Amino acid sequence: MTVPQAPTTVILWVHPRSCSTMFEQSVLQRPKEFKVLHEPMGDAYYFGPEKVSNRFDDAKCSKDYAHFADSTFKKTWDNIIKHNSPSDPPRTFSKDMAQYIFAPTYSSATSVPSFSSTPTTSDDDDNPTLIPTSTLLSPSTVHTFLIRTPTKAIPSYHRLCYPGAPTDFDYFDPEEAGYREVRALFDFIKKAKGRTPLVLDSEDLLKSPEEVMKIWCKEVGVEFDKGMLQWDEGVQEHFAKWPGWHESAQASTGMGKGLKDHHITPSNHASGTDSPKPDHPQIVKDAIEANIADYEYLKKFVVKHEMVEDRLGGVERKE
Template sequence: MNRMIGLWAHPRSRSTILERVFIERGDFEVFHEPFSHMAFDEQSAIPHGDLNCGMPRDYDAIKALLRDARQRAHVFHKDMAYHCLTPLKADAEFLAEQQNVFIVRDPARAIVSHHAIFPQMPAHAIGHQALYEVFCEVRRLTGKTPCVINAENLASHPETTLRRLCDHLQLDFLPEALSWNARCPEQWKAWRSWHKDAENSTTIMPDSADFDPRPLHDNPHLMAYDQLHRPFYERMNQFTEQGQP
């Protein structure tokens, strides 16, 4: 049977640039945030493109779409855990039928980046807590620790990080998938405004060394978000790239 890989993320975690590697591999049908279509529509305040793009709008229909795709090809889908947290946590069958990978980024960087695009973001949309809850459920179901990728490791050491991921997933490592021509893949168009850096990239680049935390520290609202989500980041980060095959 064809395989399915789910990359679960929080916003601004570098998950899209990791998804780009799987687009470039060419051996997976790649879905970009399919469950976002159950969380948002054209009337939602969050910045978006054309959400009337033919994607189903409810959890079961989106899951069926992924399963149908798996009948014809290997499937890779990337999504934010908070988009579908309640039904996903209750769906042991769906979680168990795929290989689940998680990516985390330090909340300070993620929050500042998120706020720059969507200042009205609600607390739950920072996403680390929801991601941790799904991580714990996968760990409980499988009895194994799933693979967790640290976004800074991915950015600073992309080849090493991706070789480890491929080893975990029992995939061939394809070095040619780490470079590409700058473009917007079709999958990204509904959320294009969120992915400008990824769209203009030609490879995985390191984070800027001159990160300025002042927008976080000067904003009590954002500091509260950091304090809420940092414990979940720290719990997951201790398992970085230690997943058991």
């Protein structure tokens, strides 16, 4: 099965602190081609009437996040995959956390009421998400993935989860690391579609941004433009819904460019054999260890520049 040359909707599935907002900055440089959505499924996951996360209690949702009161999973998903109005760009790009379409381990939910009238398919029995297969795998949608090593992503997440944090995440929850859900979603799409979804690694993105963005552009059917590699530093209203999380992306001036020292995760500094190893709290070390296997599994599918021609020619890579 081949990917449509110009799917109406392109989704980049990620886990927290995967450098995905910097990736999103790149797509924001294509305003005539893409309507860009910033983690829309989080509206339903955290705040809506069907919320499955216990991160914020009902009282806080009603007080501080009342504007998401009608954000059901179906309404939010439909906004991602619907065809744009004539005044909008022709295509939609959505960057979202894979865990936002899963029921957490502490929840027994396998479906949500808002999708009760959506047709089911035989693949729904294997579908691990809250989104019915018929709409999750819409022919007009292409799914891509971006991952980052837990040794960097998890300490970065921990750094922004503490009492009084500007992110409003006042504690660190290892269950929010997100790798398990990325892997489960990847495996389901791979099996159901009969084709390996595109997986990229943020380490490659930061080292070789032009090559990696060319890979992504070919996958989703757009011409690469070097203008995607740089932008002006500054506050983006686009990221306002999640305060405190995106200072590094807003401080950047391109892929990995313009970052200040206080925006860099401590583990990023340990680049050489003689570099000091970061001394993380035990809860962070345990979370890193718990997610390494899922990251290493996904990394086997990461597409490098030299693999592109085989991929476009329909040749699947062997494990």
